[in-house]
């Protein structure tokens with residue numbers, strides 16, 4: 543696949559190793575959930591490496607000093623329901639003060655197009671760095687719609703984080719929202735006739751919540 547601006551593949555060996563365990567059909571719900579959270583934390587570590595810093599005064603036991611702390615715009619984490627919920631805990635472990643929004647979308651089983659059922663975002667959304675998360679970027683329809691909704695509410699500085707992506711989804715998301723920074727754990731081969739990612743990991747929502 544051609545290299546696209548604003549698209550980052552997170553090739554860290556720990557991320558790759560954990561994704562391989564996620565893929566296995568023998569990985570149960572408990573371990574699956576834990577791995578999704580760990581991968582989200584490792585991805586978040588990379589995706590947030592441009593958070594702005596400012597020097598603040600701190601008094602150590604020795605003396606006063608100016609020392610860098612995260613400044614300015616605060617973070618909002620926005621999971622796409624349901625599966626995105628599994629990534630929240632991992633990102634929150636890095637930035638515990640982040641606010642959390644929710645966007646509810648499900649894919650129509652016939653058209654594969656996303657259907658919206660919920661949207662609640664922290665205010666003022668326009669002043670926050672927004673991390674949209676969903677483990678799977680398949681056709682890209684859900685991510686494109688979620689980000690369109692966030693922009694309609696005023697969101698500007700948006701990052702999208704997923705664990706596994708299909709080339710179709712990456713291209714569609716990048717085309718619709720070229721300003722959004724996209725972070726991907728692993729780029730898979732293609733989509734099948736049911737718009738599932740191959741080899742993928744199956745239905746992420748069902749595997750996180752044990753609904754199948």
Ligand code: PRP
Pocket residue numbers: 622623624625626647648649654656676677678679680681682683684685711737745746747748
């Ligand atoms: C899955 C997944 C994404 C979407 C990706 O959700 O979590 O949101 O599919 O597919 P797309 O890129 O083709 O839009 P699903 O619709 O199965 O809902 P769920 O999380 O509630 O199970």
Ligand code: URA
Pocket residue numbers: 625678680737738739740742743744745746747
């Ligand atoms: N949603 C999933 O959960 N898995 C896929 O492979 C595609 C969409």
